[in-house]
Amino acid sequence: MDPAEDADLADLALRTRHELSGPADEELHHRLTTPGATDDPDELAAVLTEPQRPLWAREIAAYRLGCAGDRRAFESLILLLNHRDPERCVCSAHALSRLGDPRTAPAAAALATNELRVAYALVPVRLLAALRAPESVPALITVLNRRLAPGDPHWRVALACVEGLGALADKRARPVLESACAHPRLSAAAAAALGRLR
Known part of the structure; x- marks a missing residue:
């Protein structure tokens, strides 16, 4: 991940922190937003498909996969592109522009x-x-x-x-x-x- 993407991920982490609801969320948030904590694309892709995952977790996983060019993020990013929250739309558009799908x-x-x-x-x-x-x-x-x-x-x-x-x-x-x-x-x-x- 280049420095610009590190900065974008830090912004995403800051924006989604208020959506956390307990220690388990805090641990998952840390893993998803800390470079090096989890760089396994299969683990990130699992966040998109596992039941009961909160929206913020899916957004972060989709963003990271999209920026890495992993097309498993496509469907999630498209859903976020049309979200009522403009910041989620902008974040998704950035990842989609990097995805190359x-x-x-x-x-x-x-x-x-x-x-x-x-x-x-x-x-x-x-x-x-x-x-x-x-x-x-x-x-x-x-x-x-x-x-x-x-x-x-x-x-x-x-x-x-x-x-x-x-x-x-x-x-x-x-x-x-x-x-x-x-x-x-x-x-x-x-x-x-x-x-x-x-």
Whole structure:
């Protein structure tokens, strides 16, 4: 584990400490978050499948496996990517970006475009832009088109789409970015994104 990952794991350990509920939890938390205490991928993978494991333990195990490129973490990380807790979503997205699993982009696109979960689409949208996968541009265009409807409250998701499309600089995004220029909260970012297309 490199120093940056050590720091990220330390942040994850600090965030999840308040979820512990006794000495057994404290011991497991220590093992999962202390570099060198357990580096066995099979032991970490077992945490994902054993019954009665708390969410924080599954999150830490999935994060460590994902950062190590172990695809057994994929399903758990995708579930966490769409969690109501934004910090869990961000942590999962980081691990998924390191995992290198070809299923990640299609799954992120499905989450981002699911209108029933649009309130939790921000991190999947940002992950799609970072992945630069074939699914990224079509999904971001779809999400942004929906967010341009009058009165739509999810302007932060729309802004993430605009920024992502600007970073990807794909000419297919021109029509939706031009439409986004008419929205006050999106106009500056949309104009900047259009500038990248030129």
